[in-house]
Amino acid sequence: MTERRDLLVALAGQQNAGKSTLFNALTGARQHVANYPGVTVDKKYGQYGDTEGRVRIVDLPGTYGLTSFSLEERVARDFLIQERPDVVVNVVDGSNLRRSLHLTLQLQEMELPLVLALNMMDVAAGRGLEIDPQRLAARLDVPVIPTVGRRSEGREALRAAIRARACDHRKTAAAVDYGELEPAIGALVEHATITPELAAVPARWLALKLLEDDAQAQRQLRERLPAPQAEALLQEAARRRGDFETQARLDVADHLATCRDQTVGQLLAGVVERREDRPRTTLTERIDRVVLNRIAAPAFLVLTVFLIYQVAIVWGYELTNYTWPLLAGMRELVAGVLPDAGFLVDPYTRALGLWLVDSANTLLNYVPIFLILFALIAVLEDSGYMARIAFILDKVLHRFGLHGQSTLPFILAGVFAGGCAVPGVMATKGIPDNRARMATILTVPFMNCLAKVPLYTLLLGIFFVEHKALMMFYISTMTIIFALLVAKLLTRTVLRGEETSPFVMELPAYHLPTLGGVLRRAIDRTWLYIKKVGTIVIAVAVVVFTLLHLPGLSDARMADFEERGRAAVSSFEQAMAGNAYDWVATAEHITPLLNYYNDYKRAKLNASGAEGSRAVKARFERRNPDYFPLVAPPKGDRDARQASRELRKLSSARKSLRREMREERITSSILGIIGRGMEPVTRFAGFDWKINVALLSSFAARESSVATLGVLFQQDEDQNATLEQRMGEETRAGGATALTAVAVILFFALYPPCLATTVMVKVQTGSYKWMLFSIVFPTLLGLGVASAVYSIGVATGSSGIEMMSWTYFGALALLLLLGLFTGPGRRRPVALTTAPEHG
Amino acid sequence: MPNRPNCPHRTLNDMRPGHRARIRRHHARGAVRQRLMDLGLMPNVEVVLVRSAPLNDPIELKLEATNVTLRRQEAATIEVGDDD
Numbered sequence: 001m002t003e004r005r006d007l008l009v010a011l012a013g014q015q016n017a018g019k020s021t022l023f024n025a026l027t028g029a030r031q032h033v034a035n036y037p038g039v040t041v042d043k044k045y046g047q048y049g050d051t052e053g054r055v056r057i058v059d060l061p062g063t064y065g066l067t068s069f070s071l072e073e074r075v076a077r078d079f080l081i082q083e084r085p086d087v088v089v090n091v092v093d094g095s096n097l098r099r100s101l102h103l104t105l106q107l108q109e110m111e112l113p114l115v116l117a118l119n120m121m122d123v124a125a126g127r128g129l130e131i132d133p134q135r136l137a138a139r140l141d142v143p144v145i146p147t148v149g150r151r152s153e154g155r156e157a158l159r160a161a162i163r164a165r166a167c168d169h170r171k172t173a174a175a176v177d178y179g180e181l182e183p184a185i186g187a188l189v190e191h192a193t194i195t196p197e198l199a200a201v202p203a204r205w206l207a208l209k210l211l212e213d214d215a216q217a218q219r220q221l222r223e224r225l226p227a228p229q230a231e232a233l234l235q236e237a238a239r240r241r242g243d244f245e246t247q248a249r250l251d252v253a254d255h256l257a258t259c260r261d262q263t264v265g266q267l268l269a270g271v272v273e274r275r276e277d278r279p280r281t282t283l284t285e286r287i288d289r290v291v292l293n294r295i296a297a298p299a300f301l302v303l304t305v306f307l308i309y310q311v312a313i314v315w316g317y318e319l320t321n322y323t324w325p326l327l328a329g330m331r332e333l334v335a336g337v338l339p340d341a342g343f344l345v346d347p348y349t350r351a352l353g354l355w356l357v358d359s360a361n362t363l364l365n366y367v368p369i370f371l372i373l374f375a376l377i378a379v380l381e382d383s384g385y386m387a388r389i390a391f392i393l394d395k396v397l398h399r400f401g402l403h404g405q406s407t408l409p410f411i412l413a414g415v416f417a418g419g420c421a422v423p424g425v426m427a428t429k430g431i432p433d434n435r436a437r438m439a440t441i442l443t444v445p446f447m448n449c450l451a452k453v454p455l456y457t458l459l460l461g462i463f464f465v466e467h468k469a470l471m472m473f474y475i476s477t478m479t480i481i482f483a484l485l486v487a488k489l490l491t492r493t494v495l496r497g498e499e500t501s502p503f504v505m506e507l508p509a510y511h512l513p514t515l516g517g518v519l520r521r522a523i524d525r526t527w528l529y530i531k532k533v534g535t536i537v538i539a540v541a542v543v544v545f546t547l548l549h550l551p552g553l554s555d556a557r558m559a560d561f562e563e564r565g566r567a568a569v570s571s572f573e574q575a576m577a578g579n580a581y582d583w584v585a586t587a588e589h590i591t592p593l594l595n596y597y598n599d600y601k602r603a604k605l606n607a608s609g610a611e612g613s614r615a616v617k618a619r620f621e622r623r624n625p626d627y628f629p630l631v632a633p634p635k636g637d638r639d640a641r642q643a644s645r646e647l648r649k650l651s652s653a654r655k656s657l658r659r660e661m662r663e664e665r666i667t668s669s670i671l672g673i674i675g676r677g678m679e680p681v682t683r684f685a686g687f688d689w690k691i692n693v694a695l696l697s698s699f700a701a702r703e704s705s706v707a708t709l710g711v712l713f714q715q716d717e718d719q720n721a722t723l724e725q726r727m728g729e730e731t732r733a734g735g736a737t738a739l740t741a742v743a744v745i746l747f748f749a750l751y752p753p754c755l756a757t758t759v760m761v762k763v764q765t766g767s768y769k770w771m772l773f774s775i776v777f778p779t780l781l782g783l784g785v786a787s788a789v790y791s792i793g794v795a796t797g798s799s800g801i802e803m804m805s806w807t808y809f810g811a812l813a814l815l816l817l818l819g820l821f822t823g824p825g826r827r828r829p830v831a832l833t834t835a836p837e838h839g
Numbered sequence: 840m841p842n843r844p845n846c847p848h849r850t851l852n853d854m855r856p857g858h859r860a861r862i863r864r865h866h867a868r869g870a871v872r873q874r875l876m877d878l879g880l881m882p883n884v885e886v887v888l889v890r891s892a893p894l895n896d897p898i899e900l901k902l903e904a905t906n907v908t909l910r911r912q913e914a915a916t917i918e919v920g921d922d923d
Contacts, residue, residue, distance in 0.1 A: 064877030
């Protein structure tokens with residue numbers, strides 16, 4: 001065969017067989033991730049070239065078998081049946097062949113052209129196992145290539161074997177003898193082979209699946225055949241299954257598994273030898289004796305959580321101090337390209353452009369934190385400790401409908417204080433129990449993300465100066481209480497019908513993670529965040545911008561502001577009369593000069609140290625040598641000093657006018673009107689329209705809640721009060737109390753996830769319905785709780801801190817009650833009453 | 840055999856840390872049963888109970904080549920024979 005031929009190769013194997021590592025070794029950097037149609041299972045593909053053409057590789061989800069019980073198995077099976085790849089590389093764990101070969105036998109039954117990659121040979125050797133690949137290959141009649149994925153060992157041999165197998169058109173023979181079931185299989189095979197519509201389906205495999213009562217195979221049969229024919233075949237299968245089961249007093253599926261297991265045993269006799277000179281306890285066992293020790297385990301867990309928090313959140317946040325100037329620089333660059341600012345009103349392109357850059361920067365600012373977080377997750381996953389975390393905490397979480405593996409998403413989202421729901425939702429991917437996974441996705445946003453903290457700090461600073469520590473304790477521990485309660489509620493109601501699966505998983509041996517593997521995953525996931533979230537957030541930023549800017553100020557109000565602007569300019573002109581720099585006091589110079597002045601001030605503020613300050617000066621002197629003396633008056637130049645003073649006055653007059661305009665614009669904007677329209681409802685929670693607008697705009701990004709409040713509680717010209725003081729005075733004057741603050745805090749804690757998170761909810765659930773639910777449900781819940789607390793507080797005349805304590809301990813009591821007196825589910829009795837009839 | 844309360848068969852759930860037993864039969868069905876068998880909990884396989892989690896549930900089992908963890912709820916559906 002010398003013609004150029006491109007190949008489609010599927011990589012199939014069990015979890016923990018090192019499939020992904022081998023995939024990376026085969027394909028190198030050229031990889032893509034997509035979704036299988038309609039489901040949230042990742043479809044990873046990549047390619048490489050050999051002498052005869054391109055080889056495209058699809059990494060199937062890791063599966064133990066090919067039943068239709070789990071989503072991953074259904075996806076893998078569909079791919080193999082429908083795409084009929086040229087070669088299937090079955091990656092098996094050399095250190096655990098006994099379990100791995102079950103899948104191999106099932107792949108053979110599907111008549112797929114197989115190559116066996118005997119992976120993790122190093123681990124096998126470490127366990128004292130000696131494997132004879134030739135003998136295994138001869139017995140299976142399949143090429144067997146020993147590999148060590150982590151060191152790319154055996155890669156070329158594997159590539160050669162793939163090409164060779166593709167050129168070899170031999171049929172794959174089934175290896176398992178099913179004994180007493182063979183007559184039934186034979187009859188069904190005969191039936192299937194005379195049906196032309198079934199020519200593309202491997203007959204023996206189909207017969208086995210029908211006898212096994214496999215739902216997906218039955219459905220596919222109904223799709224391929226006219227109804228009467230399909231029913232006839234299904235009835236025959238059912239009859240033969242019934243006959244076998246009464247006769248053998250054994251479930252068909254059990255019989256198949258037992259036969260396969262016997263075959264595996266025969267295949268491996270003489271292939272795998274164990275050297276008995278190895279120590280009986282492995283390193284993993286010795287580590288686990290300490291790490292999973294009843295008393296030490298919680299301590300190690302707390303230490304791990306603390307380390308993640310310290311490294312990713314605390315140090316990562318410090319890192320953003322260094323990356324922020326880069327983003328600020330980018331903003332300056334964009335600002336320079338956009339049309340210049342006007343005296344009072346900026347061109348729309350400028351306002352919108354800067355708004356978009358600001359929105360993007362808010363998200364990009366978290367990139368360093370995400371990189372570290374994702375790298376840490378990869379380390380936890382690869383090392384094997386992740387599975388142990390699930391092992392330690394499953395009991396508690398399971399009581400509330402969650403899963404041992406829900407721990408990590410909660411940690412990432414900021415269980416105590418500081419985290420982000422986006423990586424939290426992303427990390428739910430690995431939870432095998434679908435119902436628990438959904439419950440986790442929907443409760444992760446209740447954690448305290450980094451962006452919620454500024455609002456809490458602000459409100460505590462205003463209303464709870466004396467009880468700051470206690471309130472912070474309530475806020476940071478309340479989140480997990482709410483999350484568990486809501487998880488329980490959802491599991492018992494809307495999530496009731498979701499698929500669940502048992503908690504059965506491998507505790508893999510500890511591995512040292514590889515640097516390359518960790519970095520690759522950290523970068524991949526961060527990129528996914530930027531790509532998925534970035535685009536949507538920009539789109540919504542445009543919408544929010546519009547809602548805040550339309551309909552704009554009325555002509556009369558505009559004329560009034562312009563009048564006041566002209567007055568400020570003319571007083572500047574008067575003051576500048578007789579000054580050596582009076583040439584700037586003309587219409588063509590004033591606005592550019594003011595912009596120049598603002599740019600200079602901002603640049604000086606961002607510059608660090610004397611060095612940076614000098615550089616800024618030099619840059620601005622180059623930019624405009626004529627204006628420069630006015631912003632940085634040279635020593636002894638009295639005219640320049642006076643002009644500079646006047647300029648500062650004018651600039652501050654302009655600023656305060658613009659701020660006033662902004663407030664009026666927001667007040668009369670669509671968002672402002674919505675905020676007002678919501679007052680009749682939010683009144684019960686004590687929210688006025690300003691708080692409503694802030695909460696609405698915080699949907700785009702949490703940070704903006706504080707920023708919007710800053711705009712709404714704007715300060716007067718010469719006042720230099722902090723937002724705390726301003727807001728405190730104004731809201732107290734408006735009748736707001738600590739009780740209002742408690743309502744806001746409770747609402748904010750339960751409030752729907754930010755936009756970025758809801759996008760991720762859509763990605764992880766694969767449905768807009770759940771995305772919508774993740775917005776609507778918390779809003780109603782938050783409003784309900786906030787209203788109840790506020791109304792009861794008003795009615796009983798309780799103070800804010802009293803109501804907060806009541807709420808906190810009420811929720812805690814409910815949690816303990818549910819945790820102690822309700823079971824995790826009603827599966828146990830079900831499992832026993834459906835015990836098989838035989839035996 | 841329909842389920843009888845206090846049916847005297849021993850299950851994985853009744854084992855103590857360090858004990859060794861052979862799996863006899865599964866009493867779970869469908870996906871649960873399949874998943875247990877996928878992870879190597881096949882009839883006739885010998886298992887050792889390594890430990891239970893700090894809060895007693897789930898438990899960790901040692902199989903021939905791997906360690907597997909499962910909840911007591913599922914462990915109670917796996918009948919085991921006496922220590923050999």
